[in-house]
Amino acid sequence: MAKIQEKVSHREKPSAYESLITRFEEAADIINLDQRFRDIIRVAERVVNVNLPVKLDDGTTRVFEGFRVVHSTVMGPSKGGIRYAPFVDLDEVKALAGWMTFKCALVGLPYGGAKGGITLNPKVRSMDELERITRAYTRSLKDVFGEDSDIPAPDMGTSYREMAWIFHEYSRIYGYTPGVVTGKPLHLGGSKGRVPATGWGVMLSALLAIEKLGWKKEECTCAIQGFGNVGSWAAKLLSDEGLTIVAISDHTGGYHNENGIDVRDAIEYVKNNGTLKGYKNATQITNDELLALKVDVLSPSAIENVITEANAHTIQAPLIVEGANGPVSADADSILDEKGILIVPDILANAGGVTVSYFEWVQNRRGHYYSEQEIQDKTRPILTEAFERVYETHKQYKCSMRIAAYIVAIKRLSTGIDLEGNF
Ligand code: NAD
Numbered sequence: 001m002a003k004i005q006e007k008v009s010h011r012e013k014p015s016a017y018e019s020l021i022t023r024f025e026e027a028a029d030i031i032n033l034d035q036r037f038r039d040i041i042r043v044a045e046r047v048v049n050v051n052l053p054v055k056l057d058d059g060t061t062r063v064f065e066g067f068r069v070v071h072s073t074v075m076g077p078s079k080g081g082i083r084y085a086p087f088v089d090l091d092e093v094k095a096l097a098g099w100m101t102f103k104c105a106l107v108g109l110p111y112g113g114a115k116g117g118i119t120l121n122p123k124v125r126s127m128d129e130l131e132r133i134t135r136a137y138t139r140s141l142k143d144v145f146g147e148d149s150d151i152p153a154p155d156m157g158t159s160y161r162e163m164a165w166i167f168h169e170y171s172r173i174y175g176y177t178p179g180v181v182t183g184k185p186l187h188l189g190g191s192k193g194r195v196p197a198t199g200w201g202v203m204l205s206a207l208l209a210i211e212k213l214g215w216k217k218e219e220c221t222c223a224i225q226g227f228g229n230v231g232s233w234a235a236k237l238l239s240d241e242g243l244t245i246v247a248i249s250d251h252t253g254g255y256h257n258e259n260g261i262d263v264r265d266a267i268e269y270v271k272n273n274g275t276l277k278g279y280k281n282a283t284q285i286t287n288d289e290l291l292a293l294k295v296d297v298l299s300p301s302a303i304e305n306v307i308t309e310a311n312a313h314t315i316q317a318p319l320i321v322e323g324a325n326g327p328v329s330a331d332a333d334s335i336l337d338e339k340g341i342l343i344v345p346d347i348l349a350n351a352g353g354v355t356v357s358y359f360e361w362v363q364n365r366r367g368h369y370y371s372e373q374e375i376q377d378k379t380r381p382i383l384t385e386a387f388e389r390v391y392e393t394h395k396q397y398k399c400s401m402r403i404a405a406y407i408v409a410i411k412r413l414s415t416g417i418d419l420e421g422n423f
Helices: 016-030 035-041 090-107 127-140 160-174 194-212 229-240 263-273 287-291 330-338 352-366 372-396 401-420
Strands: 046-055 061-072 078-085 112-119 150-154 221-225 244-250 253-256 283-285 297-300 319-321 342-344
Touching: 016 035, 016 090, 016 330, 016 401, 035 401, 046 090, 046 127, 061 078, 061 090, 061 127, 078 090, 078 160, 078 352, 090 112, 090 352, 090 372, 090 401, 112 127, 112 150, 127 160, 150 160, 150 352, 194 229, 194 297, 194 319, 194 342, 194 352, 194 372, 221 229, 221 287, 229 244, 229 263, 229 297, 244 263, 244 287, 253 287, 342 401, 352 372, 372 401
Parallel strands: 078 112, 078 150, 221 244, 221 297, 297 319, 319 342
Antiparallel strands: 046 061, 061 112, 244 253, 253 283
């Protein structure tokens, strides 16, 4: 029997956590951040490592390793998704948790940051196995999760299905608690507009940046890496706004058509075939070739560290909008800056997901539900104001949009820590 690839290392890539710390220190230096705040903000409050023995469909037992990192609860209960992927490790989860802290502080949500993950390959696990693993993970973290303490959500490899299991397992222990997790199915207290929310935020960020650059959106070409929740929604919504999506990709490779990809057709193809593999209405290219295309807008919306020191010099797009978390490593920042590329950073560009998650939590706690239009009307000003604040800060300190976003977040966090007093 072929060996199942349950765990793969991507440690040859730069450390995502080091990338986070490098940017944090750069921003902290610019604003002369007091050492007390640096010491508190740069480390996670709590790191939990669990080992979950789970019975597989063939009757054998396998132990799955999982993590939950609560980076900060200064601004409120910690918030952050759960990732199922073969390459999940502690370094990655720590970085993702820290980014959640900065993201929530940046957009002004009453949340801190956390992230979780289980090292597994969801593609080779049956639905029953995934359910048992998710329930075991929930039970082992029952004292960490809570609607006023730590609220998970979907991330790569998880969806509303896993969130429903978490909600149900947690509620079995503590009673009905829909606010303990967001990204739930609509039937179980999910919010309208949550599924497209992150891609919608990527679209909005791209349009705001295009406006700042004085371009016409109808004349812009765009390449998007990743065709999952974030990438496919960003592609669809940007194409609805009149941009020409010339390339898309997933883990099977890239697909290029300079006359424009019919995004709805590609979404339908993935619905029927599982992946883009074999997609006919485009020329196959590699993911690296997609990143290097001469387009106006590039949106890496798959995984972290796809643009590093090794390939940053090949990037031709003058505007990058980061749908994924951490797609550009810190060592690539200066190369891209020198090329004059404007980057709308992850903690700003993909904040639409957590913003709508916040409204899901509010609705659960009030027992009153909003229409999709109401959700959009509440989300748009939050993301637009965050974008404008980052843009102003980038001009004020003559730094990149990324460092400006960290500055805005760090100022809010350090004010919060200061107001808490001398503990
Ligand atoms: P997903 O699992 O729905 O989709 C991931 C996509 O990336 C798939 O199309 C997959 O084939 C592709 N992919 C995986 N490895 C790849 C590789 N090596 N090269 C190219 N493509 C590859 O995940 P998602 O929810 O869309 O998340 C994507 C990114 O966005 C992650 O970094 C995630 O942390 C971030 N993010 C997601 C949300 C959300 O609400 N889902 C919110 C904020 C940030």
